[in-house]
Amino acid sequence: MIRIAVDLMGGDHGPEVVVPGVGKALERHPDIRFTLFGLETECRGVLDKHPALREASTFVPCEVAVSMDDKPSQALRHGRYRSSMWRSIEAVKTGDADVCVSAGNTGALMAMSRFCLRTMANIDRPAIAAIWPTMRGESIVLDVGATVGADAQQLIDFTMMGAAMARALFEIEKPTIGLLNIGVEEIKGQEEVKEAGRLIREAAMPSFDYFGFVEGDDIGKGTVDVVVTEGFSGNIALKTAEGTARQIGSYLRAAMSRTLMARIGYLFAKGAFDLLREKMDPGKVNGGVFLGLNGIVIKSHGGADAEGFAAAVDVGYDMARNGLKAKIEHDLKLYHNRRAAFAVPVGDTSSS
Template identity: 75%
Template sequence: MIRISIDAMGGDHGPEATLPGLVRVVERRPDARFVLFGREEIVRPVLDKLPRLKEVSEFIHCDVAVRMDDKPSQALRVGRWKSSMWRAIEAVKAGEADACISAGNTGALMAMSKFCLRTMADIERPAIAAIWPTIRGESIVLDVGATIGADAQQLVDFAILGAAMANALFDIDQPTVGLLNVGVEEIKGQEEVKEAGRMLREAALETMRYQGFVEGDDIGKGTVDVVVTEGFAGNIALKSAEGTARQIGEYLREAMGRTLMARIGYVFARGAFARLREKMDVRKSNGGVFLGLKGIVVKSHGGADEEGFAAAVELGYEMVKSGLYEKTRSTLDLYHARKPAVPAVDAASRV
């Protein structure tokens, strides 16, 4: 059985979306079990209407729910020890759950996760990794919002974390990795990106294949399995792609209903449009994995409906089942074993 802790209070819709989403997970993943954290007067009435979920869940009352507009420092100060978000994360640390899922405040979730679980050795900052639908299938893009700005070593760490996730999720022995840049030429881009590229080439890890620089349009093409960038650019790219998918969907709906011939054509092409709708459904790709922590935490979009939240929970489920943490740890150990040691500076030479 895979036990997953749930911050039932998180997101714009709270238990009204999170709990029905879990029912969908139970139907598709019968070996999933849940530990639900939230305010009893809000969660219990919804849970009582879902007997299938109630059978496979344990509910724990929490006095506090972190608000979507709380600052991370405020959430830590007020919500530590007694909020549904903190308790859900803490369950992973205590071994009572294999993964934590929340649709709550992203900044608060990252701050609490880092404070409670701590980062892996040699990882300075965690990253949020997203599953990105592409022409070839799916890719992983990170960071999409955890770290604004990143130095060369942090970008290398992100590449290692992303490659381990691709190995675990897609079962690829040597995932291809690219650094997002303004051009593919080695002379282009910021110094941090160019230095990260040099470090990845010199590391020559068997667990990944560094392909060099990639541009923005390479993400949708699926040019590489893992696209690495810092959180500012990654978050903008993610939100732009989601907005574009919705925009194209609206264009298609408008075009198909404009004339009688268009409506007749839609009838004959319903199967093709159904497949297109499924491909463009951003709910299917919901869920960002916090990589680099000593435990698995997945952030669902705050506005996700029950199907979107179910996708985030299933992503966490797959991360546990595929051994993400162990594969990440072994890849990091391999890299740091090969990384040249920085020569110590003799004290006398400083005088």
């Protein structure tokens, strides 16, 4: 049995979308026990429409809902200890849940998660990992915006965490990992990225294959299972890809309605277009995973529909079932033992 805590109040549509989403996830995974947190007035009516879910869950009424445009500091001030967001995270901390899922605003959810769960031993800063559809399937990209900038050690931490997540999510033994960089020319690249690459290669970890540097276009190609970068460039890559997909979608719609011939063609090819739309639908691959905290928190896209929210719950289910947290802890320990064996402190490149 997997126990999942859900913040019903998050997202652009709140319980109206989150509750049916949780219901869909339950149909796929009848072994989930949900604890649902939300404002009584807004949730009871919707829950009553989903008797199977009501049966498989406990509803915990809360006093406060964090709004989608609350700043992190505001959310902490008025929502700590008593908001549905806080309490669903807290359920992970107390051990009452294996994972927490919220469609609430990212800044507030990250601030509360850090405050409540704290970062893991040996981890300075958490990361947000996105699941990215590629030409070869799916890849993991992190950090997509938890923190700006990262030194070599933090990039190495992200690498360990991303590799553990890939093993839990894709159920592969040895995922491939690339560090995002800009070309392979000698004058190019960030120093931190270069140093991280050197140290990762040296450590020769058994839990993943280090591929080397990858560039922006390698993400969509699916060149590696995990792409590691700091939060500024990762967030820009993610948002830019979303923007490009929407842009091409709008070109396509315009092209298919411009002439009579095109409209006829569209009717014939409608099945193909529907498949394509489904493939390009960000809701299908939904769920940012907060890594590096003492507990797993899944962030669903705020604009996701019920199917999208269910996809985020699916991710949380896989992470919990496959022991993501234990995998990360195991890899971090192994890495630090190996580093100690090399006895070259991180940041000291004088010996190279």
